[in-house]
Amino acid sequence: MLIPHPLLGPRDAQEFTYLGDAMMIDRPDGLAEGAEAAFCDYVFQRDNPAGLHRELWFHEQGDRSWLVVTRNTVTHEILGAELARDVALARRATDTPADQGDAQ
Amino acid sequence: MRFSGFRVFKEAVTGHKGWKPLWRTPDPQPEYDIIIVGGGGHGLSTAYHLAAKFGVTRVAVLEKGWLGSGNIGRNTTIIRSNYLLPGNEHFYELSMKLWENLEQETNFNSMVSQRGIINLIHTDGQRDAYRRRGNAMMLAGAGAQLLSRDEVREMVPFLNFDNARFPIKGGLMQTRAGTARHDGVVWGYARGADMRGVDIIQNCEVTGFRIENGKVLGVETSRGYIGAKKVGVAVAGSSSRVMAQAGMRLPMESHVLQAFVSEGLKPTIPGVITFGAGHFYISQSDKGGLVFGGDLDGYNSYAQRGNLPVIEDVAEGGMALMPMIGRARLLRMWGGIMDMTMDGSPIIDKTDIDGLYFNGGWCYGGFKATPASGFCFAHLLAKDEPHEVTRQMRLDRFARGYLLDENGRGAQPNLH
Numbered sequence: 001m002l003i004p005h006p007l008l009g010p011r012d013a014q015e016f017t018y019l020g021d022a023m024m025i026d027r028p029d030g031l032a033e034g035a036e037a038a039f040c041d042y043v044f045q046r047d048n049p050a051g052l053h054r055e056l057w058f059h060e061q062g063d064r065s066w067l068v069v070t071r072n073t074v075t076h077e078i079l080g081a082e083l084a085r086d087v088a089l090a091r092r093a094t095d096t097p098a099d100q101g102d103a104q
Numbered sequence: 105m106r107f108s109g110f111r112v113f114k115e116a117v118t119g120h121k122g123w124k125p126l127w128r129t130p131d132p133q134p135e136y137d138i139i140i141v142g143g144g145g146h147g148l149s150t151a152y153h154l155a156a157k158f159g160v161t162r163v164a165v166l167e168k169g170w171l172g173s174g175n176i177g178r179n180t181t182i183i184r185s186n187y188l189l190p191g192n193e194h195f196y197e198l199s200m201k202l203w204e205n206l207e208q209e210t211n212f213n214s215m216v217s218q219r220g221i222i223n224l225i226h227t228d229g230q231r232d233a234y235r236r237r238g239n240a241m242m243l244a245g246a247g248a249q250l251l252s253r254d255e256v257r258e259m260v261p262f263l264n265f266d267n268a269r270f271p272i273k274g275g276l277m278q279t280r281a282g283t284a285r286h287d288g289v290v291w292g293y294a295r296g297a298d299m300r301g302v303d304i305i306q307n308c309e310v311t312g313f314r315i316e317n318g319k320v321l322g323v324e325t326s327r328g329y330i331g332a333k334k335v336g337v338a339v340a341g342s343s344s345r346v347m348a349q350a351g352m353r354l355p356m357e358s359h360v361l362q363a364f365v366s367e368g369l370k371p372t373i374p375g376v377i378t379f380g381a382g383h384f385y386i387s388q389s390d391k392g393g394l395v396f397g398g399d400l401d402g403y404n405s406y407a408q409r410g411n412l413p414v415i416e417d418v419a420e421g422g423m424a425l426m427p428m429i430g431r432a433r434l435l436r437m438w439g440g441i442m443d444m445t446m447d448g449s450p451i452i453d454k455t456d457i458d459g460l461y462f463n464g465g466w467c468y469g470g471f472k473a474t475p476a477s478g479f480c481f482a483h484l485l486a487k488d489e490p491h492e493v494t495r496q497m498r499l500d501r502f503a504r505g506y507l508l509d510e511n512g513r514g515a516q517p518n519l520h
Contacts (some may be wrong), residue, residue, distance in 0.1 A: 001411060014413045018403045018518060020357060037503075043515050044355040044446045044502040048344035048408040073358070073404045076411070 003069055004081050008062060015061040021046050022054040022068045025088050050074055056084060106211050118363065126416035127298035128289060132305050135331035136164045139323055141346060142339040143167025143312050145176035145286070145471065146444055146463055147294040148304075149478020150338060152210075152448040155300035157479065158486035163302045164332075166325060168309035172290035175340045178408070180363050180395050182376050182387060184221050184281035185246045188237045190237030191496030191508045192231035192449055193244040198493050199476030200246065200280060206475060212292030214284050215390060220375035224425075225325075227275040230381075234276035241278065251275040259374060263426050270381045270424070281376060283387055283395075289474055294299040311352045319458040320350075336461040336485050338449055338477075341406070341441025349497070350457055354464070354503045357517040360405040360439040361397065361468050362414055366432040368392035377425070384421030386429075394432060396422060400442065400468070402518045409439040442468045448520030450507035452481055452490065453499040461485055462499060 004025035048087035053073045059065050066084035071077065128178065138154060140147045143165045154160040167173070174356075183203050185196035206214050225231045232252075238248035250464050251458045257265060265272045291298035298304055305327070312324035313335065322331035339346045341358050369392050378385040386396035398418035401410040422429045445451065450473065452463050463481045466473060480491040496508055502515075513519040 012410075013403075020404070020517070040503045041353075045353045046344070046355070046357055047348075047353060048357050048404065050342075050345050050358075053404055055404065071229055071403075074406050076405065 001076060001078060003057060003067065004080060005059065005067065006083055011062060014059040015059060017060045019058060020057040022056050024056060025084060025091065059100060109403065117357045126295040127207060127304050130303045132327055132330050135249065137162040138334045138336060139330060139332040140165045141323065141335065141337045143304060144170045144174045144338065145289055145305065145474040146338040146477045148290060148297060148476050150336060151297040151302045152293040153479045153482035154486060155276045155297055157303050158482055160486050161301035162361055164330065165302060165304045166308045167306045170306050171294055171304065172287060173388045175440045175470055176286050176362065177289050178438055179286060180387065180397050181283045181286050181471060183284050183472040184278055186221065186237065186241055186248065186278045186281065187251065188240050188510055189508055192510060193246065194241055195476055195493040196472065200458050202475030202479065203284060210292035211295045212288055212295065214288035214292055216284045218280050218282040220277055221378065222251065222275040222277050222375065223378045224272050225276065226270040226272060226381050231274060240275050244507065247278060247280060249277045249279065251277050260377060262428055264282060264424065267424055268493065286471065310346065313460065315350060315457055320460045334459045334461065334485055336463060336481060338446065338463040338481065340464060340466060340470060341443050342445045350454060350460060356443050356465050358405050358406055359400045359442050359444045359518055360407060360410045361400050361442050362410040362437055362439045363395065363397040364437040365435050366394040367435050369432060370392065371386045379421060379425045382421035382424050384418060384425055386422065393435060394429065402519050406439055406441055409440065444517035444520060445475065446502060446515040446517060447507040447509040448511060450497055451496045451499050452477065452484060452494045455499065
């Protein structure tokens, strides 16, 4: 499989280490109400879809960036890759008011 | 239909006209006591044990393809009970005992061949770990032997004992382990279940569950609605997909694992050899093909086929362990979809939905579990309480913190 790295162009998937579902970017707040259940979901529960899957790959033998790769789990077709940092920052920009308060 | 020497002789002299199909192809009835979703090894074993051991015969097995079209036809046929944790070991030892009696039980030649398994040791640390594992196995009655380097060499002299990176220092052996014929297991259980009145319905895909007030009433299928008092799901790699239809998320990812067979060779390998350090294991089938495999491809997949880098990795592992394998040609290879759980151990449990039961998360150890998985799942379905050897294989063990993590690798399914 070739992963279209946003900075380096197409790279062999062998250079990467696979982590799993990209929902792992959204780490729950450990001090919030119901944190135990939220962490149980975060650590253990997965959608595990047959079809499009957004997932985290680490470019371990390259520029050591984390990517969010969109891939079809039935055909192994890769439809795109973004820097995980960009995805996380974009999510923070549209996050809940409470988190924006923290950032200020 | 039973098989016997007399029957084979009689059919031989009468032109083999008396053989009949081994099971019926019935249309689904409107309602059953228990529906098993998934006509693979575990589903058919469950149906067989429900009928044979627990007296429940108003049972249907629904299979979306043909019998044994999933992982029971995509494994490397190894049977063993060399686990460490008590929550697993007693279960797999029960399975081993059922394997030892399988052919007498089903009157079907499953070619159970107890030729032994050797897990190779390369370091002092690994020897300590295997000694501990061997002790755990002996405590569970499974039996184990710690082999010295010379004892390993006597049994399998063709291995590369002086590999610079992973020299062989010894091995852990379970002599009762071995291989079985996967199709024979499916057909034996299917025929046994069918003879006792179980309806095996092929080409019947479950497309949804009918659930009202937290209780399951039946399943929607490609052949219409079928009612049931209880529904047991045993669909391996498709677990997340099927249980999502009941609104459940599971603690697992589906991954592809590849396996390989060489051309047929004269008897070469006495039993099963595992080379954990090199991610490689191998045995020889009764037809003579070397059957081997290695690691998962490592990314979520439902494709039933893998990619070339892992093939190369497995081949390198084989060359490192037994250089003579380089002279054999690869005949074929395939991929199966493993329901990899977050701790690498299976789940046999009730769900929060009344009447819906789940059996899955077998990772890449499902084949050896086939008899006990079916027996224990049947026990749970029939009696509404877990069999004592599956008490720790609960669905809520992740939330409660009672993981069964054999390798101690944490919640990372592709590492188990």
